[in-house]
Amino acid sequence: MSKPLLKPVSTRSALLTVLLGAEVATLSARELVTVGSLLGFAEPTVRVALSRMTAAGDLVRGDDADYRLSDRLLERQRRQDQAVHPRTKAWRGQWEVVVVTATGRSAAERAELRAELTGLRLAELREGVWTRPANLRLDWPASVDDVVTRFTGRPVDEPAALAAELWDLDAWAATARALLDATDTADPVLRFTACATSGRHLLADPVLPSELLPADWPGDALRESHLAYRQWLIEMRQGLAAA
DSSP states (O other), rough: GGGGOOOOOOOHHHHHHHHOOOOOSSSHHHHHHHHHHTTTTOOHHHHHHHHHHHTTEEEEEETEEEEOHHHHHHHHHOOOOHHHSOOOOOOOEEEEEEEEEOSOOHHHHHHHHHEEEEEEEEOOETTTEEEEEBOOOOOOHHHTTTTTEEEEEOOSSSSHHHHHHHOOOOHHHHHHHHHHHHHHOOOOHHHHHHHHHHHHTTTTTTOGGGGSOOTTTHHHHHHHHHHHHHHHHHHHHHHHHOO
């Protein structure tokens, strides 16, 4: 595995990863400090990070000194959960086609729309035209529906070739396989770093129908590995908190 793939996580990123993967809505400062210590972060460093994250609006602190994710990051948690549990449906060859029809929008509004469409796992065929196979149950935000027109259709040419043009599937698969190799370690810091990276990588999985994917696609394997990691993290945190 190349070194740039696994970059050391900051205290903030580590704490967010723990909270995003938690099975409960809030975690106590003691739990976060305990997990942080296992990952190599000293207690004062964790407490300073918690204070800064609360001030920045990443976290909300309760009266009992518990911490929960802000509404903004709860949306990120929802997207992450959907990446691990994508809602698929039978594919019958149809593709979603989205054409941006609104005009006069600011650069910030255009960037926000691009981010939303990318988050829905669409790819840009050309400027203002986005598409993907219609094998996902998508929740179309009103902010998207207000500025686009949506169709379904079928490509005339080979759909697998179109998918390969829209997404760099070989590169995604190579990174996924490297992350799977990296998670196979007893070192908690290395495993945490690899699994935190895999969570971000799953957000970029286009979740295509099997007919359009290269052989031995590692998407499901990476999702299973990430779920196992989240369970390991939960059990580790619970065990340390009870000690």
